[in-house]
Amino acid sequence: MQGQNQQQAYDRGITIFSPDGRLYQVEYAREAVKRGSASVGIRTPEGVVLVAERRSRSPLMERDSVEKLHKIDDHVGIASAGHVADARQLIDVARRQAQVNQLRYGETIGVETLTKSVTDHIQQYTQTGGARPFGVALLVGGVEDGEPRLFETDPSGTPYEWKAIAIGGNREEIQGYLEKEYNDELTLQGGIDLAIEAMAVGEEDGFPPEGLAISTIATESGEYRTLELDEIENRLAELDLLTEGDDE
Amino acid sequence: MKLDNTDPYEPELGASEWREQAGDEQNVNKTGTTTIGIATDEGVLIATDRRASLGGRFVSNKQVVKVEEIHPTAAMTLVGSVGGAQSFIKSLRAEVNLYETRRGEDMNIEALATLAGNFARGGPFFAINPIIGGVDEEGSHVYSIDPAGGVMEDDYTVTGSGMMVAYGLLEGEWHEDIEMDEARRLAARAVESAAERDTGSGNGLVLCEVTADGVDITEYDGFPDENEL
Numbered sequence: 001m002q003g004q005n006q007q008q009a010y011d012r013g014i015t016i017f018s019p020d021g022r023l024y025q026v027e028y029a030r031e032a033v034k035r036g037s038a039s040v041g042i043r044t045p046e047g048v049v050l051v052a053e054r055r056s057r058s059p060l061m062e063r064d065s066v067e068k069l070h071k072i073d074d075h076v077g078i079a080s081a082g083h084v085a086d087a088r089q090l091i092d093v094a095r096r097q098a099q100v101n102q103l104r105y106g107e108t109i110g111v112e113t114l115t116k117s118v119t120d121h122i123q124q125y126t127q128t129g130g131a132r133p134f135g136v137a138l139l140v141g142g143v144e145d146g147e148p149r150l151f152e153t154d155p156s157g158t159p160y161e162w163k164a165i166a167i168g169g170n171r172e173e174i175q176g177y178l179e180k181e182y183n184d185e186l187t188l189q190g191g192i193d194l195a196i197e198a199m200a201v202g203e204e205d206g207f208p209p210e211g212l213a214i215s216t217i218a219t220e221s222g223e224y225r226t227l228e229l230d231e232i233e234n235r236l237a238e239l240d241l242l243t244e245g246d247d248e
Numbered sequence: 249m250k251l252d253n254t255d256p257y258e259p260e261l262g263a264s265e266w267r268e269q270a271g272d273e274q275n276v277n278k279t280g281t282t283t284i285g286i287a288t289d290e291g292v293l294i295a296t297d298r299r300a301s302l303g304g305r306f307v308s309n310k311q312v313v314k315v316e317e318i319h320p321t322a323a324m325t326l327v328g329s330v331g332g333a334q335s336f337i338k339s340l341r342a343e344v345n346l347y348e349t350r351r352g353e354d355m356n357i358e359a360l361a362t363l364a365g366n367f368a369r370g371g372p373f374f375a376i377n378p379i380i381g382g383v384d385e386e387g388s389h390v391y392s393i394d395p396a397g398g399v400m401e402d403d404y405t406v407t408g409s410g411m412m413v414a415y416g417l418l419e420g421e422w423h424e425d426i427e428m429d430e431a432r433r434l435a436a437r438a439v440e441s442a443a444e445r446d447t448g449s450g451n452g453l454v455l456c457e458v459t460a461d462g463v464d465i466t467e468y469d470g471f472p473d474e475n476e477l
Contacts, residue, residue: 104256105347105355106362113351 025133026126029155032082032135038168039068039079040178040195041139043150046188047218048141050079051195053168054213063210069226073098076111076142077215077224081168082155083135090138090153093121111142111149115159123157137167143222164194170202177201188216192227196239206241209233257370259339260346276329279314280304280448282410282439283325285379285390286422286431287403291459292381292388293428295435296325297410297443298452298467304409310451317463319344322357322382323456324364327408328375328395336376340364357382361391361399369397377407383460410442410449417441428457432477440471 018024039052052068070078070091078094080087097117101109118138125131133155140151152160152167164182166174177198186194192214200206214227214235227235236242283296300309314326318340326333343363347355355363361380368376375395382389392398392405404422406414417438426434436453443450453468455477 100256104363104366105359107356107359110351116350 023126023156026156029082029133029135030137033137033155033167034169034171036080036082036084036136036168037068038166038170038174038199039081039139040164040166040174040198041079041141041150041152041162042164042178042182042186042191042195043141043148043162044186044188044191045148045184045219046186047143047191047216047220048077048148048150049188049191049195050077050139050141050215050217051192051199052079052081052213053199053207054211056211069213069215071215071224071226072114072140072142073108074224075108075144075217075222076114076140077217079139079141079167079215081137086134086136087138090118090121090134090136094118094140110144111140111151112144112159112161114142115140115151115153119153119157119159121157122153122155126156139165139167142217142224143219146219146222148217148219166198173201174198188218192216192235193239196235196241200239200241206239206243207236208243209236211243212236255370257366259343259367261339261342276331277302277308278304278329278448279312279326279333279408280410280446281314281325281327281408282406282414282442282446282449283314283327283379283408284406284414284418284435284438285325285381285392285404286418286426286435287381287388287390288426288428288431289388290428291383291457292323292390293431293435294323294325294379294381294456294458295432295439296454296456297439297449298454299443299448299450300330301448304448307451311467311469313454313465313467315454315456315465317465318380319357319360319382320354320462321384321458321460322360322380323458323463323465324381325379325407327377327379333376333378336364336367336378339367354384356384356386357389357391358384358386358401361389361393361401364391364393365397365399367397368393368395379405379407381456381458383458388458406438408442408449410439410446413442413445414438432457433474436471436474436477443471 037053037055042049054066072094098109125133138153150162164178209229209232217224277300286293294315296314298312300312318324380391391401421434456465
């Protein structure tokens with residue numbers, strides 16, 4: 001009886017390792033990410049593409065209120081998967097850190113430096129009593145010194161850099177598709193199309209235009225840009241993945 | 249839980265220690281000083297005198313080296329309170345090292361000057377008025393930092409109590425395409441002139457050359473002849 005109680009205790013306290021060296025709460029947080037809708041990031045020589053699926057629970061809901069892509073600074077955006085409320089906290093950490101860097105050094109923050117300041121924040125919540133980890137994974141995309149960069153953060157607070165990556169629900173299948181189809185010479189347009197096609201894996205019908213959010217950070221301009229609804233509709237139509245929106 | 253501990257106007261490390269004030273103005277060592285920075289295509293030339301004084305009325309040290317390396321390719325002069333300037337330099341060095349180890353590249357000189365200006369504004373209560381000279385990918389830079397945190401870049405600049413004397417010479421002699429050799433002789437003459445008329449400056453010369461290869465500091469006990477420079 002006592003033994004059983006002790007074993008259970010390992011997944012109660014976030015700051016406690018299990019006997020085999022695992023942090024159960026962090027692993028559960030990763031599960032929370034899988035329950036979220038997917039986001040995809042793709043790095044091309046012409047820039048970084050971020051795509052997120054926007055699920056609507058009801059035709060009465062305003063889809064624009066589902067925020068999955070966030071502008072952090074002129075040259076950086078973040079896509080999230082998992083708990084949206086948790087993501088918002090990290091988004092604000094990132095936005096503030098971007099401005100602190102501007103104040104402190106008079107220069108724009110690098111994508112890698114920004115990612116690491118966010119992951120350092122996430123990590124603190126895996127080692128502090130009374131806290132729970134962030135149930136969210138992020139894709140941080142941007143342009144740094146004229147080079148496109150794309151990073152992932154996970155609930156443990158580890159940063160990874162990627163050429164192309166999926167997070168959230170159906171991650172394995174989408175990642176498998178990206179691994180097959182990605183190449184180093186994609187255009188930005190090609191990157192958008194690949195990201196949409198990857199998102200459509202397992203969603204055979206495709207998406208209504210308001211079901212996706214797409215942003216790019218082009219290498220040349222170095223600026224974050226959100227695609228308009230009609231641009232997304234055009235791409236979906238071209239790729240034969242356009243469905244009727246349930247909003248109409 | 250506290251995360252955003254990087255107040256942009258304070259050093260990340262040792263800020264509380266840094267804020268300590270010495271109460272007795274009379275006994276604070278100051279460098280009245282003449283310090284000069286000149287940017288050339290090859291790098292930056294910095295020249296200073298070697299006197300520390302108590303209120304400009306008593307010479308408390310005759311062999312101060314008032315220019316120090318603060319970055320692999322940048323140096324700063326000590327102008328104003330010696331204690332304030334010394335801890336300022338230590339804090340800047342720590343920041344430069346943290347930046348490099350965290351980001352894998354050296355801070356550029358504009359960022360270094362911005363940070364120094366922030367610290368001067370938000371940090372110490374001793375008036376300091378240093379020059380920062382450095383070289384980065386963009387080339388040579390000379391900045392003056394004023395006690396209120398003002399940051400100004402220039403082709404050449406002078407700070408310290410002897411500045412008016414030194415500027416007199418520089419205004420006549422400086423030209424757009426000045427080279428390092430000429431800048432060295434000009435700055436040495438300007439410091440020597442200031443030492444003649446300003447009671448806060450004197451006792452010799454220190455020259456510092458900052459290039460893309462690093463910082464090279466040379467000390468002289470007096471004022472050497474032009475052909476020895």
